[in-house]
Amino acid sequence: MPESQSQHGERTLALDHLEWSRQLIIETCSHLSDEQARLKLVASKTTPAGIIRHLIAVEQFWFRYIMTGGVPADDWIDDPDDDPEWNVDGLSLQALLAQYRETIHESNLLIGNVDFDAVSKRESHHGLVNLRWIVLHMIQENAQHCGHMDILVEQISAK
Numbered sequence: 479m480p481e482s483q484s485q486h487g488e489r490t491l492a493l494d495h496l497e498w499s500r501q502l503i504i505e506t507c508s509h510l511s512d513e514q515a516r517l518k519l520v521a522s523k524t525t526p527a528g529i530i531r532h533l534i535a536v537e538q539f540w541f542r543y544i545m546t547g548g549v550p551a552d553d554w555i556d557d558p559d560d561d562p563e564w565n566v567d568g569l570s571l572q573a574l575l576a577q578y579r580e581t582i583h584e585s586n587l588l589i590g591n592v593d594f595d596a597v598s599k600r601e602s603h604h605g606l607v608n609l610r611w612i613v614l615h616m617i618q619e620n621a622q623h624c625g626h627m628d629i630l631v632e633q634i635s636a637k
Contacts, residue, residue: 489594492613499620500582503533504575506627514634515571523564526630529623530574534581535563536619540602540612541585545592547599589613 486494507515507526515527542548566574594610604611 488610492594492610492617496613496617496620497582499617499624500533500578502624503529503620503627504578506624506631507571508575510571510631510634512569512571515574516566516569517630517634519630519633523561524626524630525564525566526627526634527566527569527571527574528564529627529630530571530578531563531566531569532561533620533623534574534578537578537581537585537616540616541588544598544600544602544607545596545609545612546588548588 507530510526512527515530516525518525539550543550589609592609594608594613596609597606598608598612607615
């Protein structure tokens with residue numbers, strides 16, 4: 479768990495938990511080979527490498543595109559039936575992890591001085607949202623995929 483103390487404010491606690499979930503994702507899969515990271519062990523497109531690429535896309539979507547009004551990620555398509563970020567054929571896990579770290583750094587810079595009550599520059603499918611909502615959503619998103627990652631890596635390690 480994050481090292482922040484319970485007496486810290488809402489912003490510190492939320493951002494510490496977001497950072498903790500990001501780092502847990504990285505730590506859980508960083509030892510996998512590229513081949514292991516692309517293994518499909520479930521019926522969906524979900525793989526460890528796919529989870530990393532998906533989290534890169536959602537970080538960019540929520541913090542860069544929705545919150546600050548920046549340019550969307552190159553491979554983001556807002557269509558639930560077309561998820562290009564899950565296609566990881568030929569991609570290196572270490573390269574994806576480096577890109578994820580860069581994306582996290584960019585997100586942190588983008589929101590560093592933004593008030594939690596600040597409203598997004600663009601509407602999402604939830605309408606206009608504030609930074610607090612986006613941070614909590616990203617904690618939820620990462621928590622969900624931490625569980626997926628943990629199970630996939632456990633299955634891979636058992637082989």
